[in-house]
Amino acid sequence: MTASEGVLPGFGDLDLRTLGGRFGTPLYVVSLDRLREDAARLATALEPAGVRLLYSLKTNYLPAVVATLADEGLGVDVVSGYELRAALECGLPGERIVFNGPVKTEEELAQAVRHGVFVNVDGVEEIAVLARLAAERGDGPLPVGLRVYPPHNVYAEPGGPVGRAVPSKFGWPIADGAADEIAGKIMAEPMLRLTGVHCHLGSQIVRTGNLLAALEAVCAWAARLRTRTELTVLNVGGGFGVEGIHRLPGAVASLSEVRACRPDGAPVSRRPRFDVALFARGLAETLRRHHLDDLAVFAEPGRALVSAAAVLLTRVIGKKDLGVHRWVLLDGGLSLLPTAGVAEEHRFTPLVSEAGASRPCLVGGPLCYEGDVFGVGIDLPETLETGDYVVVQDAGAYGFSRATSFNRLRPATVTISAGVAELAWRAETYEDLMSPATPVRVARPDVRGRGAR
Numbered sequence: 535m536t537a538s539e540g541v542l543p544g545f546g547d548l549d550l551r552t553l554g555g556r557f558g559t560p561l562y563v564v565s566l567d568r569l570r571e572d573a574a575r576l577a578t579a580l581e582p583a584g585v586r587l588l589y590s591l592k593t594n595y596l597p598a599v600v601a602t603l604a605d606e607g608l609g610v611d612v613v614s615g616y617e618l619r620a621a622l623e624c625g626l627p628g629e630r631i632v633f634n635g636p637v638k639t640e641e642e643l644a645q646a647v648r649h650g651v652f653v654n655v656d657g658v659e660e661i662a663v664l665a666r667l668a669a670e671r672g673d674g675p676l677p678v679g680l681r682v683y684p685p686h687n688v689y690a691e692p693g694g695p696v697g698r699a700v701p702s703k704f705g706w707p708i709a710d711g712a713a714d715e716i717a718g719k720i721m722a723e724p725m726l727r728l729t730g731v732h733c734h735l736g737s738q739i740v741r742t743g744n745l746l747a748a749l750e751a752v753c754a755w756a757a758r759l760r761t762r763t764e765l766t767v768l769n770v771g772g773g774f775g776v777e778g779i780h781r782l783p784g785a786v787a788s789l790s791e792v793r794a795c796r797p798d799g800a801p802v803s804r805r806p807r808f809d810v811a812l813f814a815r816g817l818a819e820t821l822r823r824h825h826l827d828d829l830a831v832f833a834e835p836g837r838a839l840v841s842a843a844a845v846l847l848t849r850v851i852g853k854k855d856l857g858v859h860r861w862v863l864l865d866g867g868l869s870l871l872p873t874a875g876v877a878e879e880h881r882f883t884p885l886v887s888e889a890g891a892s893r894p895c896l897v898g899g900p901l902c903y904e905g906d907v908f909g910v911g912i913d914l915p916e917t918l919e920t921g922d923y924v925v926v927q928d929a930g931a932y933g934f935s936r937a938t939s940f941n942r943l944r945p946a947t948v949t950i951s952a953g954v955a956e957l958a959w960r961a962e963t964y965e966d967l968m969s970p971a972t973p974v975r976v977a978r979p980d981v982r983g984r985g986a987r
């Protein structure tokens with residue numbers, strides 16, 4: 535199988551160009567087969583630490599993705615009322631849903647309690663609301679968790695500063711007693727029972743040792759908390775880095791800094807990669823050392839489950855040869871993959887019959903702003919023509935769910951399962967986009983004045 539035949543490994547035998555012809559481009563293509571495989575692989579790799587998986591729904595809330603992972607036995611982590619509704623409408627029972635997030639409204643908390651969803655407290659305001667809801671429910675004290683964080687920077691480079699530069703807006707710091715104080719407030723509420731400790735420490739973490747060191751501190755704190763309350767749940771969050779995406783250290787996603795971002799000097803083979811097996815062994819050991827291995831241990835990854843299972847299928851809509859520089863413009867841009875760009879590189883696969891010699895290109899999208907640039911120095915075939923297909927790989931995470939309609943309407947999503955392609959989300963229309971608006975028309979179309987030609 536080669537990309538030149540239009541076929542990508544993990545995406546069945548379908549020629550993606552046929553899908554492009556049928557559904558148009560840009561197009562998100564999700565392989566549900568690959569999704570199942572990746573979920574099963576991750577679950578097996580985490581078995582040594584007894585970890586159960588919750589899928590972080592915000593990473594990609596396409597119902598086909600959520601339902602497929604739920605059918606694989608995963609629960610979900612949601613961070614808003616509408617995500618909770620999306621999970622419930624996919625058929626997930628409340629007991630398989632965990633509600634996180636820095637602020638939760640009274641309405642959202644009521645919805646969660648009504649459906650038996652486990653809530654990890656973050657905002658201090660949530661405590662009184664949850665206690666009241668528990669009293670109204672009349673079913674005894676409500677079990678809840680608390681989100682905390684250790685004084686570690688999980689992105690620290692070897693030899694670099696290991697502490698956090700600024701306090702997080704998520705959770706409560708365990709280092710200065712703030713987490714103990716909030717835990718005390720929860721435990722002082724007769725209608726609440728503090729049974730869970732939760733943390734989520736970053737995204738696209740590639741240094742396994744950093745995450746383990748941070749979790750060591752969380753586990754030490756949880757072990758101390760356990761002397762004050764009956765803990766049953768530990769949730770270590772997500773953030774496991776994926777291979778297909780490379781975050782440039784310290785990079786800023788701005789075109790004027792593109793030059794400063796490239797190259798980062800690290801050959802692909804020497805880039806640090808998150809090692810799930812090492813993580814599972816390390817976590818199992820940490821849990822044992824702190825006598826926490828009897829707890830129900832959860833992780834809530836997003837990227838590690840869905841990133842590789844989807845691609846953004848695009849076509850070249852423009853080229854600009856400017857001597858040493860060559861721009862290739864695709865018909866899908868960063869509005870469809872907002873976390874991509876010069877600071878977070880993706881892989882690009884041209885679907886051309888004769889690839890031939892390649893040349894480093896600047897790859898941009900169609901949007902009318904300077905930052906709509908996927909990458910610099912991306913090798914693409916010399917022969918690449920307008921109309922040719924280019925696949926942006928690893929597009930499953932934070933694309934579909936973070937896409938905007940800036941300049942262009944959001945495209946369709948197609949799923950592939952057992953070799954069959956199906957429309958899973960139709961393309962947005964002008965009517966969809968404008969439907970919330972109260973229509974207003976120009977009152978004096980015949981008057982010519984300032985601004986008129």
Ligand SMILES: Cc1ncc(COP(=O)(O)O)c(C=O)c1O
Pocket residue numbers: 590593611634635734736737738771772773774834835836837838931
């Ligand atoms: C609370 C929480 N859990 C899980 C995740 C999933 O993170 P990732 O996709 O990096 O695994 C996120 C995303 O940042 C999150 O905020």
